[in-house]
Amino acid sequence: MTQAGTTSRPLIVALLGLFLGCGGGTGGTIASGTGGSSSTGGKSTATGGIVSSGGVTSSGGVASGGRTGSTTGGTAGTATGGTTGTATGGTAGRSTGGTTGTATGGTTGAATGGTAGRSTGGTTGTATGGTTGTATGGTTGTATGGTTGTATGGTTGTAGSSGGYPLGNPAVPSTGCGTALSTFKSGANTTYKMTSATLSREYIMYIPSSYDANKPYRLIFNFHCMGSSDTQCANNDGYYWLKAQDTGNTTIFVAPQGYTDSMPWRSDDKDHTFFDDMLKQFKSELCIDESRVFSIGFSFGGMETYSLSVDHQKDLRAAVGIAPANYNIYVPTKTHAPIAWMQTTGMSDTTCPWINGSSTTQGSKYIAIEHGTDNGCTVPSTIPTWTSGNHLCVDFTGCKEGYPTKICTFNGPHTDVSTESGTNWIPTEAWKFITQF
Numbered sequence: 001m002t003q004a005g006t007t008s009r010p011l012i013v014a015l016l017g018l019f020l021g022c023g024g025g026t027g028g029t030i031a032s033g034t035g036g037s038s039s040t041g042g043k044s045t046a047t048g049g050i051v052s053s054g055g056v057t058s059s060g061g062v063a064s065g066g067r068t069g070s071t072t073g074g075t076a077g078t079a080t081g082g083t084t085g086t087a088t089g090g091t092a093g094r095s096t097g098g099t100t101g102t103a104t105g106g107t108t109g110a111a112t113g114g115t116a117g118r119s120t121g122g123t124t125g126t127a128t129g130g131t132t133g134t135a136t137g138g139t140t141g142t143a144t145g146g147t148t149g150t151a152t153g154g155t156t157g158t159a160g161s162s163g164g165y166p167l168g169n170p171a172v173p174s175t176g177c178g179t180a181l182s183t184f185k186s187g188a189n190t191t192y193k194m195t196s197a198t199l200s201r202e203y204i205m206y207i208p209s210s211y212d213a214n215k216p217y218r219l220i221f222n223f224h225c226m227g228s229s230d231t232q233c234a235n236n237d238g239y240y241w242l243k244a245q246d247t248g249n250t251t252i253f254v255a256p257q258g259y260t261d262s263m264p265w266r267s268d269d270k271d272h273t274f275f276d277d278m279l280k281q282f283k284s285e286l287c288i289d290e291s292r293v294f295s296i297g298f299s300f301g302g303m304e305t306y307s308l309s310v311d312h313q314k315d316l317r318a319a320v321g322i323a324p325a326n327y328n329i330y331v332p333t334k335t336h337a338p339i340a341w342m343q344t345t346g347m348s349d350t351t352c353p354w355i356n357g358s359s360t361t362q363g364s365k366y367i368a369i370e371h372g373t374d375n376g377c378t379v380p381s382t383i384p385t386w387t388s389g390n391h392l393c394v395d396f397t398g399c400k401e402g403y404p405t406k407i408c409t410f411n412g413p414h415t416d417v418s419t420e421s422g423t424n425w426i427p428t429e430a431w432k433f434i435t436q437f
Contacts, residue, residue: 174282179213180213197274197277218252221296223304225297234255256278265303268330271307271330272332276315303326311332313337318404324343324345324352337374341405346412352364378397388411390425
């Protein structure tokens with residue numbers, strides 16, 4: 001399936017000042033701004049003969065052959081706890097809790113935590129509850145996990161990491177489930193405004209026209225690149241061409257607007273606060289599956305996605321960085337908690353490169369190493385990268401259950417459009433990665 005919009009982006013003629021970014025430079029040719037492939041947060045000319053919004057036809061195609069790499073989640077993606085081992089419960093539904101706070105198991109009724117991240121409740125794997133905080137089931141009725149094996153209460157009932165759910169876990173409904181739409185509208189891209197961290201902020205949201213207030217929906221945040229906007233991301237690019245693939249209408253898409261200072265995404269924590277405020281409102285007013293919240297972004301949007309991925313693991317099930325970088329962006333104190341992660345990098349990208357010059361810490365290579373390590377994967381001493389043929393995706397092995405780590409490289413520049421056999425494979429791989437959960 002070819003994603004609509006890859007060849008019809010409008011050229012917005014505007015002058016951009018000099019911005020710091022992945023590698024410095026001026027804005028790219030796709031989205032507003034001038035300049036070439038050295039742009040940061042912008043888009044350079046697409047490969048495979050696609051015409052960029054600057055009106056310049058890119059040269060060359062992508063040779064056939066090579067590996068595409070399958071999206072894997074391993075066979076370990078099954079929650080266990082006796083015979084069924086599925087931790088359920090409550091309004092929030094994380095591990096245990098919410099209204100009922102009951103974790104149910106199989107023969108023993110144990111909700112298990114620990115290394116595999118099944119129904120986890122922090123680093124010890126303790127199942128946490130809501131108002132009652134009581135885990136029951138089986139012969140003993142005791143929820144076990146971590147060192148103490150004690151089910152603890154509290155008011156939030158929050159599992160330690162959103163990604164700790166097994167693949168295919170039951171939906172975790174937010175508190176907004178069962179509430180009719182009021183603030184939000186369904187069936188069209190709609191712009192909303194809010195105040196966050198004293199700043200006036202904006203985002204565009206798409207809710208399926210068939211929205212059912214009793215059905216928890218997947219939620220995907222889409223962060224735009226330099227020179228772009230929420231409008232281009234939502235209306236022109238179809239949320240990184242993911243919306244066209246959501247044929248089952250299972251997803252709510254959000255495109256936040258950046259540019260509240262000189263950069264598309266800030267050098268302080270106010271964009272993180274914006275994310276938190278949006279997510280809080282969506283959970284309270286919409287029926288969101290809290291175990292299936294994702295972030296994706298290209299270039300500067302990929303950098304913002306990376307920034308969120310290092311300290312918002314409790315909120316994000318997985319994140320996808322398209323041509324990301326780990327510098328010239330706000331990077332909070334890292335928790336090093338695991339998070340499912342996918343990234344793409346063109347091996348001729350000089351804007352957000354695989355390795356930034358001679359650095360031993362900057363570049364998408366080091367993002368791959370960081371997340372692979374945090375996810376408990378076996379990170380190859382030399383990560384295989386594209387050398388010929390079609391794109392190459394490598395799935396790290398040995399990762400903790402529920403935390404797949406996928407690294408894709410290809411023959412191309414700084415772009416989110418890489419065409420093989422007439423199709424932009426990047427959103428295809430991204431959608432496959434996101435929907436495995």
